[in-house]
Amino acid sequence: IIKNWQSEQVHDGMGSSRKYPNSTIEACLQIRMVLKLPLRQTQGFIDYLLELMKRPDLKSPDYSTLSARSGTLGLTTPRFKKGENPTSDIAALAIDSTGFKVFGLDEWHSKKHKLNAKRTWKKAHFGVNNDHYIQGALLTSKDVMDFQVVDQILEQVDHELEAVTMN
Structure with a gap:
């Protein structure tokens, strides 16, 4: 090779x-x-x-x-079926979010034409294990913080955890 x-x-x-x-x-x-x-x-x-x-x-x-x-x-x-997943014994889960624009003019266009563009943003919250597999996800409005959705993300995880971290 x-x-x-x-x-x-x-x-x-x-x-x-x-x-x-x-x-x-x-x-x-x-x-x-x-x-x-x-x-x-x-x-x-x-x-x-x-x-x-x-x-x-x-x-x-x-x-x-x-x-x-x-x-x-x-x-x-x-690909692993439920029960075969080697990550089913994970001890920790990291929760973080990212924002993205739903609609509205981009910044360049707004600056060029001196427009005050109204933008709408959403936030995607993810619970990810050590092997980078998404264990839970949730889409919310831009004002929702990670700590507010912990319970909803943990409901999607079907095994015991020792720790949960957030940024």
Whole structure:
């Protein structure tokens, strides 16, 4: 795999040439599945491995390339049924939220035309375990804080927890 890390240039008629052959993408995704890493951490881990191997000429495929190409390789990600999930014995859950705009003009447009745009925001609250699996989720208005939805998120978790943290 290392010999052909970036050697294959395949052009399928759309976009630019592929910098990484399928074997490289598959190796990265296999490492990801074994270590249960998110895509960004997989990219960083592979870059670190290449650095340890003293191969400054090689670089990991970026996380968006890994994501886009994963669907074309036919790899299957393990899925677990209720009762088989290895995360069912998690001890901790982290709860955090993110906001997103529902409707309204973007900031650039408002600034350019000196408009006072009225925006509506929603908040998505997530309960995530150590393996980065979402255990519970809730969509609320922008004014709801994480501590206000703890009970509703915990109702979605079907196993015992030792700790819950929030930001």
